[in-house]
Amino acid sequence: MHDQAKPSAQAPSASRYFTWLFFLGALVFALGAGLVGDVFFLRLATEALIFGGLALSVDLLLGRVGLLPLGQALFFGLGAYVSALVLKEWHNSFWLSVTVSLVASALAGLVGGIVAIRAKGVYFALISFGLAQVVSKVVFNTRDLGASDGIIGVPGAAIFPGLTSADPIGFFLVTLATIFGLYCGLTYLMETPFGRQLSAIRTNEHRIPFLGFDPWRYKLLAFVVAACIAGLSGALYPMLRGFVSPELMFFQVSGNAVINVIVGGTGTLIGSLYGSTLLTGLKSVVGSFTAHHQIVIGLLFVVVVIVFPRGLIGYLSPLLQRRLSFRHATGRGGQ
Amino acid sequence: MEPILSIHGLSVRFGALLAVNDVSFDALAGKITAVIGPNGAGKSSLFNLISGAVTPTRGRVMFENKDVTGTSPDHMLKVGLSRSFQITNLFFELTVQENLRLAAQFLEQGHGLFRPLAASTRANARVDELIVQFGLQDKASELAGYLSHGEQRRLEIAVSLAARPRMLLLDEPTQGMSHADTKETEIMIRGLASEHGLSILLVEHDVDLVMNISDHVVVMHQGKKLAEGTPAQVRSNASVQAAYFGEHG
Ligand SMILES: Nc1ncnc2c1ncn2[C@@H]1O[C@H](COP(=O)(O)OP(=O)(O)OP(=O)(O)O)[C@@H](O)[C@H]1O
Ligand SMILES: [Mg+2]
Numbered sequence: 001m002h003d004q005a006k007p008s009a010q011a012p013s014a015s016r017y018f019t020w021l022f023f024l025g026a027l028v029f030a031l032g033a034g035l036v037g038d039v040f041f042l043r044l045a046t047e048a049l050i051f052g053g054l055a056l057s058v059d060l061l062l063g064r065v066g067l068l069p070l071g072q073a074l075f076f077g078l079g080a081y082v083s084a085l086v087l088k089e090w091h092n093s094f095w096l097s098v099t100v101s102l103v104a105s106a107l108a109g110l111v112g113g114i115v116a117i118r119a120k121g122v123y124f125a126l127i128s129f130g131l132a133q134v135v136s137k138v139v140f141n142t143r144d145l146g147a148s149d150g151i152i153g154v155p156g157a158a159i160f161p162g163l164t165s166a167d168p169i170g171f172f173l174v175t176l177a178t179i180f181g182l183y184c185g186l187t188y189l190m191e192t193p194f195g196r197q198l199s200a201i202r203t204n205e206h207r208i209p210f211l212g213f214d215p216w217r218y219k220l221l222a223f224v225v226a227a228c229i230a231g232l233s234g235a236l237y238p239m240l241r242g243f244v245s246p247e248l249m250f251f252q253v254s255g256n257a258v259i260n261v262i263v264g265g266t267g268t269l270i271g272s273l274y275g276s277t278l279l280t281g282l283k284s285v286v287g288s289f290t291a292h293h294q295i296v297i298g299l300l301f302v303v304v305v306i307v308f309p310r311g312l313i314g315y316l317s318p319l320l321q322r323r324l325s326f327r328h329a330t331g332r333g334g335q
Numbered sequence: 336m337e338p339i340l341s342i343h344g345l346s347v348r349f350g351a352l353l354a355v356n357d358v359s360f361d362a363l364a365g366k367i368t369a370v371i372g373p374n375g376a377g378k379s380s381l382f383n384l385i386s387g388a389v390t391p392t393r394g395r396v397m398f399e400n401k402d403v404t405g406t407s408p409d410h411m412l413k414v415g416l417s418r419s420f421q422i423t424n425l426f427f428e429l430t431v432q433e434n435l436r437l438a439a440q441f442l443e444q445g446h447g448l449f450r451p452l453a454a455s456t457r458a459n460a461r462v463d464e465l466i467v468q469f470g471l472q473d474k475a476s477e478l479a480g481y482l483s484h485g486e487q488r489r490l491e492i493a494v495s496l497a498a499r500p501r502m503l504l505l506d507e508p509t510q511g512m513s514h515a516d517t518k519e520t521e522i523m524i525r526g527l528a529s530e531h532g533l534s535i536l537l538v539e540h541d542v543d544l545v546m547n548i549s550d551h552v553v554v555m556h557q558g559k560k561l562a563e564g565t566p567a568q569v570r571s572n573a574s575v576q577a578a579y580f581g582e583h584g
């Protein structure tokens with residue numbers, strides 16, 4: 001009976017359908033691209049997944065804890081730089097660079113969290129923004145990190161014997177598996193007492209201490225988890241593109257991640273991946289016609305916020321849920 | 336008999352206002368102690384000082400012979416003191432069941448935080464128990480925000496009880512309730528003390544209710560303690576009559 005505490009638990013959950021649709025769709029896409037020997041779209045889709053991971057970390061903070069991170073690219077860029085350095089200067093192992101990036105982003109998340117998490121609302125957003133600004137400017141001016149050029153010529157990462165990140169379809173699948181793992185881990189975490197505590201903090205933080213919990217610890221841990229997800233996603237970036245640059249930490253990247261989340265559906269988690277795919281694809285298509293694709297994206301964002309304030313999945317999910325509940329109620333739900 | 340809670344010279348200043356001014360009294364274990372007084376007397380402020388929501392400017396709070404002055408609210412619950420709020424303070428966007436589960440999670444003492452919800456068996460059992468105890472069976476999967484006012488007030492008490500505190504501070508539990516609900520709440524509070532041995536500190540506007548169920552009454556007026564004693568003693572106290580019963584008829 002405790003399952004009934006879930007917001008939409010009696011019938012099969014709509015968000016599960018969207019999850020399978022996304023990941024199975026990605027597999028079908030990979031199959032198709034492999035058959036026709038495409039590289040461009042596989043690379044683009046891999047990039048969409050990588051930025052989807054960043055958006056996922058933003059949704060954890062924004063949709064679940066109610067904190068708007070305007071500088072999440074800090075951890076994404078950190079993961080990317082650490083990964084690039086490991087691959088280029090140390091060893092071209094996928095596993096090594098991913099592990100080191102993860103540790104680095106966890107530590108940075110802890111430090112950043114301690115600084116930012118006591119602040120609420122717009123102050124949190126500004127501190128997060130400020131931290132990313134500071135770090136990106138430092139990187140921009142550090143010659144050892146390639147300054148404004150970043151780090152170029154990052155070798156492909158060796159993933160398994162016979163598979164490197166230079167293999168478009170192989171690396172797409174590895175990225176897909178990574179994002180799938182992050183997504184599953186996060187959805188699991190959200191259905192534990194820890195995850196539910198985050199929702200409670202978003203709903204009414206003031207009551208939490210009187211229930212015997214210190215909300216600060218929960219928020220800090222959520223912040224570290226978000227930093228790890230962003231950092232891990234970032235670690236994949238140089239493997240895909242062969243370079244990193246300070247732009248990865250700029251506000252543009254943080255802002256786009258927030259837009260991906262809002263367009264996909266804040267708080268839905270899977271919506272971040274849809275949003276990222278949609279907007280990365282759109283940017284590429286629009287970008288082939290005009291250099292001013294940001295204007296088009298900006299306009300689209302405004303329209304979505306006005307017409308579908310809950311975002312794509314936030315709009316579609318209740319519709320599907322109603323159908324599922326109806327089928328469930330009339331005994332055709334297959335249970 | 337041992338006092339479970341004992342406060343000494345408790346004061347808090349908000350700017351120029353001494354909202355609580357040198358208040359001292361004891362609350363006995365397993366008894367119902369009521370704090371009454373006109374609007375703005377400082378009753379809720381007193382609760383804020385005891386529960387750790389606000390740090391006192393001066394004075395001491397002793398709970399079970401330990402000095403807990405200025406202890407944070409989450410720590411106060413750990414030592415065994417919980418509270419409810421005068422203005423309903425729930426998770427309105429979450430279900431009744433989830434409100435209770437969040438509060439009952441305390442019973443797991445930090446275990447099972449990263450395991451599926453079903454693993455928190457003690458918390459889940461407590462939720463089921465409270466749902467029955469507070470007659471919320473039909474409302475368990477309703478969002479707390481959609482409950483009637485009376486149901487919300489009931490849930491407010493249930494949530495503050497979930498952690499099985501040894502002492503409960505109830506700030507105007509019957510505020511805005513119908514006559515029937517008030518009567519029911521009165522019986523429930525009395526039961527909590529007599530059957531479950533819970534120590535209760537109660538702020539309440541309903542003087543009849545207070546006189547019916549309290550073992551000890553403290554009267555506050557303009558931040559100060561005006562009088563204290565049994566309900567009968569307080570009722571016959573001349574200054575109390577002038578300051579309090581006079582105003583309220
Ligand atoms: N945080 C605060 N900052 C400033 N003033 C406060 C604060 N909390 C309470 N006060 C003031 O302290 C005084 C006592 O308020 P309090 O809420 O304790 O009274 P009360 O006895 O609970 O009244 P009521 O019966 O209306 O609930 C009021 O004048 C109130 O405005
Ligand atoms: Mg009050």
